[in-house]
Amino acid sequence: MALLDRADWYDIARNTNWTPKYVSEDVLFPEEQSGALGLPLEVWESYDEPYKVTYREYVRTQREKDAGVYSVKAALQRANFLDQAEPGWVSILKLHYGAFATLEAMASSAESRMARFGKAGGMRNMATFGSLDENRHGQIQLYFPHEHVHRSRQFDWATKSMHTNEWAVVAARHLFDDIMAGRDAVGVALMLTFAFETGFSNLQFLGLAADAAQAGDISFSNLASSIQTDEARHAQIGGPAMKILIENGKKAEAQRLVDIAIWRAWTLFATVTGPSMDYYTPLDRREKSFKEFMQEWVFGQFERTLLDIGLERPWYWDTMLADLDTRHHGMHAGIWTFHKSVWWDVPPGISRAERAWLEEKYPGWEETWGAHFWDPIIARFLKDGPVDTVLPSMVQLCNMAQVPITGTPGWTPGKTGRPLRDFPLEHEGRLYHFGSEVDRWIFQQDPDRYKDHLSVADRMVAGMIQPPTLEGLLDYFSLKEGEWGEDALGHRWLEEYRQEQAQAA
Amino acid sequence: MAQIPIVHNLHQEFVLYVSIVDTENTMDEVCQTAAQLSIGFEKNQQPDVPLRVRKVGAEKPFPRDMTVEEAGITPMTSLELFYEAAESASPEPRP
């Protein structure tokens, strides 16, 4: 049977909307699911997706992608790469799978919302494929770590994480509920596909894939880049929707949603990808620093995309630039000092050679993070022996990002980074705490949306975590022995400093 | 007498802590509690200058011998512990 060329039928077919006779347009596309901001169906007919694909083409390509990724995995399985891999790399894998596998599966339902409630035919088409993509990403990222569960139960967190109240998981869920599960079709298009996927997912799926290739983990490198080819396609759902909103006087609303999503994505990537790239990846395998990746992809490429499409730079752009020198160092410091609270073993990443690299990439690191955070810990460890839980108290978490509120230690005016401070807000008699003016601004955009959530710190204070001890907290996090994180080097890194001390004496 | 949680930001630290103080504690005692938690305290401290306590956003610190209760500090109040001499290092201009 002869097939028509796609170009001969696609545009007509996807714009062949029927006119609802038995129900109104508002019933067919309720605002709370469509989020079309009152723009009628006719307006959305001008939606023009840059990437057109038919089901037949889609299935053929995806089949090839899957065959490639699974066969590489099968071929390499015997090589037992992981048994010889450096501890930092193994930690990255555990962190990655636990953080992303089930969220990807959840993204499938967000794509489905666009596939059903998007008013534009092109959006519905692309999102149908997007939904299948995300289903694939969920499945494949549950399957890959499964073979490693016998090596460590921490790999089981790929499946388990999102069903727990572990603090980093609460942070991830809060974010994805906000930009994905709890948004209408246009909200998902702008916040998940445009802001999160176009702007940031490169960092984890291409940047880390490059590091993986360097580290010799061909299987993961292949997997991550294969996923990214899907992301690169369905990430383009948001752009044409944005165009329509801007052309029809809805720029301010579009800008607001994008501004919220970019900052929220930033706080997640600074927690997950930043430490992975700058502290966990073995030194000689680092492709670039996290900051360099951010500068190239977010402050370079993505900023141009924003401006080209007719949006403005987010109002907090300079704040975010300054945060590049602070936030992920703070997240790493916090996670390492309380490594029992996560499902991966945490490498400190502060050998003398690694510190020299950090100082090169982040001038001023030594006189702040080095001198005011790591050196005091090293001195204490050398004197009293290393301990696993360095922080003697609960830290305060941001009521938006749900991660510790941090600043640059030893900061004084003129130094890089930013000082530690709280951005509190009283709302309806409750006192909220935020890690930045941007997190606080996001809350103020829609207080009813956020006000009832309790951070893990709030839950501790409210007596919801019992007993209120380290054991009680780990139990609340569902972290059992063999799952909670250890110092990934078993404190062997201290030896270098012990020798330094001996030589100095 | 009651135990309440406070959020505090100690001069030049890297993270905000939640700690428990007694409403009878003076501001100097609050500072002592906070300093024990600090990782970089020895490095950051200014031996000849006393630490002071103020609410985030306030200009003036509370008197050193004032108690938590007298200061009207309620649970989860956000406090800044700073060296008076380090005023210029304060994160943002005071009103």
Ligand SMILES: [Fe+2]
């Ligand atoms: Fe995905």
Ligand SMILES: [Fe+2]
């Ligand atoms: Fe995606």
